Amino acid sequence: MSDNAAQLTEERIAYLEGLVSQARTAAAAFSQCTQDDVDRIVKPMVLAGLEKAQYLARLAIEETKIGVLEDKAIKNMVATEFVYNYVKDKRTVGVIREDPEHGMLELAEPIGVIFSLTPITNPTSTVLFKCIMAIKTRNAVIFSPHPSAWRCCSEAVRIMYETAVKHGAPEGVFTCLESHTLEDNAYLMHHKDVGLIDATGGPGAVKAAYSSGKPALGVGPGNTPVYLEKTADLDMAVVDIITSKTFDNGTICASEQTVVIDDEIYDRVLRKFEALGTHLCNEKETELLGRTVIDPATGFMQPMAVGQTATNLARFVGLKVKPDTKLLIAPIKGVGREHPLSVEKLFPVLSVYRAKSVDEALKVCVDVNHAGGLGHTAVVFSKNEDVVRRFGNVINAGRIIVNSPGSIGALGGVYNDMVPTFSFGCGTGGGNSTTDNVNVYHYLNIKRMARRTQAHMWFRVPNQIYFNMNAVENLRNFPSRSTIIITNPALEQIGHADIVRRALPPHAQVRVTIIPDAEPDIKIIAQGVEALNFYKADQIIALGGGSVIDAAKIMKLKYESPEADLEELAAPFLDLRKRVVQYPTEKINHSRLIAISTTSGTGSEVTPFAVMTDKERGIKVTLADYSLTPDVAIVDPQFVMSMPKGLTVDTGIDCLTHALEAGVSIYASPYTDSNAVQAVRLVFRYLPEAYNNPRDEEARTMMHNAACIAAIAFSNASVGVNHALAHAFGARFGVAHGRANALMLPHVIAYNASVPTKFMPSPNQRAYVAHKKYAMMADLLGLGGQGVQEKVQRLVTAIEQLLDRLAVPRSIAELGISQEEFERAMPDLAKNAFDDPSWRSNPRLPLISELVELYWKAYHGRVAEPAKAVESQVREEVLV
Amino acid sequence: MSTVTIPTFFAVEVESVGDSLRQVRGGIGSAPEVVLDCSSMRRIDSAALRELELLAQAAEEKSVKVTLRGVHVEAYKVLKLARLASRFDCVE
Numbered sequence: 001m002s003d004n005a006a007q008l009t010e011e012r013i014a015y016l017e018g019l020v021s022q023a024r025t026a027a028a029a030f031s032q033c034t035q036d037d038v039d040r041i042v043k044p045m046v047l048a049g050l051e052k053a054q055y056l057a058r059l060a061i062e063e064t065k066i067g068v069l070e071d072k073a074i075k076n077m078v079a080t081e082f083v084y085n086y087v088k089d090k091r092t093v094g095v096i097r098e099d100p101e102h103g104m105l106e107l108a109e110p111i112g113v114i115f116s117l118t119p120i121t122n123p124t125s126t127v128l129f130k131c132i133m134a135i136k137t138r139n140a141v142i143f144s145p146h147p148s149a150w151r152c153c154s155e156a157v158r159i160m161y162e163t164a165v166k167h168g169a170p171e172g173v174f175t176c177l178e179s180h181t182l183e184d185n186a187y188l189m190h191h192k193d194v195g196l197i198d199a200t201g202g203p204g205a206v207k208a209a210y211s212s213g214k215p216a217l218g219v220g221p222g223n224t225p226v227y228l229e230k231t232a233d234l235d236m237a238v239v240d241i242i243t244s245k246t247f248d249n250g251t252i253c254a255s256e257q258t259v260v261i262d263d264e265i266y267d268r269v270l271r272k273f274e275a276l277g278t279h280l281c282n283e284k285e286t287e288l289l290g291r292t293v294i295d296p297a298t299g300f301m302q303p304m305a306v307g308q309t310a311t312n313l314a315r316f317v318g319l320k321v322k323p324d325t326k327l328l329i330a331p332i333k334g335v336g337r338e339h340p341l342s343v344e345k346l347f348p349v350l351s352v353y354r355a356k357s358v359d360e361a362l363k364v365c366v367d368v369n370h371a372g373g374l375g376h377t378a379v380v381f382s383k384n385e386d387v388v389r390r391f392g393n394v395i396n397a398g399r400i401i402v403n404s405p406g407s408i409g410a411l412g413g414v415y416n417d418m419v420p421t422f423s424f425g426c427g428t429g430g431g432n433s434t435t436d437n438v439n440v441y442h443y444l445n446i447k448r449m450a451r452r453t454q455a456h457m458w459f460r461v462p463n464q465i466y467f468n469m470n471a472v473e474n475l476r477n478f479p480s481r482s483t484i485i486i487t488n489p490a491l492e493q494i495g496h497a498d499i500v501r502r503a504l505p506p507h508a509q510v511r512v513t514i515i516p517d518a519e520p521d522i523k524i525i526a527q528g529v530e531a532l533n534f535y536k537a538d539q540i541i542a543l544g545g546g547s548v549i550d551a552a553k554i555m556k557l558k559y560e561s562p563e564a565d566l567e568e569l570a571a572p573f574l575d576l577r578k579r580v581v582q583y584p585t586e587k588i589n590h591s592r593l594i595a596i597s598t599t600s601g602t603g604s605e606v607t608p609f610a611v612m613t614d615k616e617r618g619i620k621v622t623l624a625d626y627s628l629t630p631d632v633a634i635v636d637p638q639f640v641m642s643m644p645k646g647l648t649v650d651t652g653i654d655c656l657t658h659a660l661e662a663g664v665s666i667y668a669s670p671y672t673d674s675n676a677v678q679a680v681r682l683v684f685r686y687l688p689e690a691y692n693n694p695r696d697e698e699a700r701t702m703m704h705n706a707a708c709i710a711a712i713a714f715s716n717a718s719v720g721v722n723h724a725l726a727h728a729f730g731a732r733f734g735v736a737h738g739r740a741n742a743l744m745l746p747h748v749i750a751y752n753a754s755v756p757t758k759f760m761p762s763p764n765q766r767a768y769v770a771h772k773k774y775a776m777m778a779d780l781l782g783l784g785g786q787g788v789q790e791k792v793q794r795l796v797t798a799i800e801q802l803l804d805r806l807a808v809p810r811s812i813a814e815l816g817i818s819q820e821e822f823e824r825a826m827p828d829l830a831k832n833a834f835d836d837p838s839w840r841s842n843p844r845l846p847l848i849s850e851l852v853e854l855y856w857k858a859y860h861g862r863v864a865e866p867a868k869a870v871e872s873q874v875r876e877e878v879l880v
Numbered sequence: 881m882s883t884v885t886i887p888t889f890f891a892v893e894v895e896s897v898g899d900s901l902r903q904v905r906g907g908i909g910s911a912p913e914v915v916l917d918c919s920s921m922r923r924i925d926s927a928a929l930r931e932l933e934l935l936a937q938a939a940e941e942k943s944v945k946v947t948l949r950g951v952h953v954e955a956y957k958v959l960k961l962a963r964l965a966s967r968f969d970c971v972e
Contacts, residue, residue, distance in 0.1 A: 025933070028962035029926035032954065112961065170926035193963070 049080035066307030103451035223373030244405030254410030374429025398435030546602035601651025603711020650738030811861025919950030
């Protein structure tokens with residue numbers, strides 16, 4: 001409670017509590033009304049306001065001695081008719097907006113009790129406006145009018161209240177504070193049952209509202225700059241400015257204050273003003289006017305001048321003007337305290353400034369804007385769109401009115417399609433929370449109901465995949481003027497490049513570029529791109545394992561889009577569809593990439609990934625984008641018949657890991673599942689055969705297919721925590737990727753099949769299904785077992801047995817890495833594994849401590865513990 | 881020997897919520913507990929809310945426990961907004 005409020009008597013507090021209690025009860029009852037109910041109440045209120053427009057205007061003039069009767073009557077009509085025209089079809093109860101496409105629904109919740117301060121300048125129109133808004137939104141209002149406008153405001157409240165209650169509004173929906181003081185206001189502003197303060201008034205009221213700690217709409221003073229630029233329609237501009245500035249004797253806070261006029265038109269504009277009944281002050285008159293209507297102590301306008309006629313003001317000041325003078329025009333030479341008339345003047349005194357250039361004019365407008373008008377209103381008259389836009393950019397105003405009157409323009413609905421209002425939000429510049437024209441939506445809590453959406457998924461593979469023995473012969477279907485074969489020395493030496501060359505159409509220009517058999521670096525990429533440019537290649541054939549094919553992908557990217565910044569393209573991302581960095585779509589060269597894999601593991605011939613080494617920074621750079629995917633993949637087992645045993649095992653286990661991880665990924669779909677499970681089945685069936693009998697054509701063919709099929713799965717579903725662990729471990733200890741995967745695999749399956757410590761947010765999955773999918777794979781492998789838990793355990797055991805048959809080291813310790821060395825490496829291993837993007841599609845969100853635990857399990861090579869399956873789902877049928 | 885108190889039961893009529901409540905308030909104090917069956921009360925107007933306020937006051941003064949039974953959630957929300965829900969026992 002504020003100090004002010006603490007001075008209230010018990011009797012006064014009881015009175016105020018009674019008002020709040022009444023309003024609270026009314027708001028509670030009102031909350032049950034339907035849209036039809038409120039609309040039935042609003043219309044007669046509007047009609048009552050229209051009928052009493054002149055009556056209330058007269059009361060306001062009599063009481064406040066401010067403004068013009070006719071204009072006040074018009075304001076009352078705008079506050080009812082124009083506002084009604086805006087709100088009548090608006091939904092403000094229940095569902096107010098629906099967006100079924102995005103599963104979004106907006107529902108209205110009333111605020112409850114609103115405490116509303118209304119000003120002396122626009123007293124009855126503001127009350128009418130706020131009453132209509134409150135009823136439309138099912139809120140109760142306690143009004144606190146400016147003390148010098150209490151009678152007219154309380155009469156306006158009475159008219160609105162009686163009409164509203166007669167048509168179904170709850171009793172007590174509006175009340176008006178009687179004989180109130182600042183202490184009363186302070187008490188109500190801090191009351192726990194007041195939901196919102198709507199303070200339309202002077203800076204004191206607005207500041208008090210915002211200082212209360214309550215949600216508040218505080219709408220305060222302005223200082224509207226006007227730029228009258230030389231291309232403007234001058235006749236229209238002058239009439240608009242006079243109309244606006246003299247409307248209700250300038251009491252609307254959006255009215256024009258200082259007009260900045262281009263030098264070229266300055267004299268002409270002033271003559272036009274004079275011809276239409278305004279008085280142009282000379283230097284002495286301006287000085288006298290400034291001293292009289294502006295308080296020299298505060299620099300603000302004198303309250304006695306507010307809303308007075310130009311002739312009255314002239315009389316106060318001692319100026320001789322014609323009897324029908326509408327407006328006093330005072331030339332000023334700058335903005336600030338030394339130029340008193342450069343501030344807000346809610347009376348018919350208009351400052352003018354001669355500007356030598358557009359820049360000077362805009363600067364003066366900015367000065368006026370910052371001299372008490374931030375966030376409020378500004379006006380520009382110009383036919384030059386560039387000038388209008390520049391004005392809009394440099395001026396901070398919630399309403400920038402173009403080629404129309406400021407005050408009536410800002411009210412909205414008359415000269416433009418802005419929302420009709422009697423409260424102008426001034427944004428943070430004016431200490432307000434909004435720059436909007438305050439309207440019904442500010443009297444509502446809008447609840448957003450967001451339904452779970454199903455993200456669009458994808459399944460993207462190369463356009464053409466040719467497989468089985470001699471699939472390379474399909475190359476003759478691809479005409480080319482200039483083909484570059486990219487391969488490594490070993491493959492060139494054993495004649496694989498010649499096989500490819502022979503398969504190409506006759507007369508094709510074919511060159512072979514040899515690159516080292518290692519992850520490519522930027523130098524190798526640059527050399528390759530140079531060759532592509534030199535030979536104007538329209539076809540690139542990548543013949544090799546992952547490194548060669550990855551190199552060719554990056555070369556193609558740089559050849560087609562030389563501006564591509566590889567470092568930037570390697571920026572991390574969480575969701576491919578929302579990534580920050582986009583791959584280039586504009587190409588200066590076009591080429592076809594045909595990938596022929598010579599190992600059965602990475603599947604790079606169908607993936608959208610490419611890895612290169614940044615030797616300068618000593619890091620690996622992973623590029624991922626579907627534009628990297630080769631156009632054609634050739635999966636011809638003749639190129640893998642001579643793979644050594646070690647490579648057969650490493651690449652085969654890599655393939656198995658791809659399939660298992662894609663199978664349980666949060667991006668898994670029926671499309672990827674079918675590939676993943678088929679790859680798992682093929683590996684179990686054919687990897688031991690390929691290992692034991694390397695010349696077994698069927699085994700080699702099927703393993704080559706399995707690698708490609710698994711890659712299709714993980715190209716679309718990605719991998720998981722196994723790869724994250726293996727990447728970090730392999731890089732640190734120089735262990736082959738497939739072998740590193742093998743060390744982690746049984747432990748990761750047990751880990752993913754158990755109840756997660758943290759679930760991975762996965763809108764594509766309806767429930768945690770990793771354990772069930774492992775069980776399903778066990779079923780397809782014919783491993784037997786009852787229930788999910790046992791099936792998962794059998795899968796783990798089967799993998800361990802497979803690894804044993806392939807003579808794969810079963811623990812990190814077996815690699816000769818000491819426990820001390822491993823322990824020293826652990827902080828970096830865990831950090832790097834956690835930084836690795838692979839786990840982002842893992843079904844279980846790994847804690848760093850869990851990564852450490854998995855590493856230690858892999859170190860000791862303990863047989864994975866039986867997975868503790870999610871109990872509630874154990875008996876459920878396994879669905880893919 | 882234990883004493884069993886038998887509460888007085890009232891049904892709040894949907895057509896005349898205010899009248900029903902006024903009647904209950906008139907008889908408050910004749911039993912240590914009053915149970916109001918509100919299952920037919922879907923909507924509460926401001927007059928009824930004021931009656932409930934008065935009823936709560938009277939019950940508090942006379943240490944009578946007032947239980948509202950079967951209040952629909954829509955009506956319950958209105959009681960919450962009017963800060964009345966906590967002044968009664970609301971049961972299903």
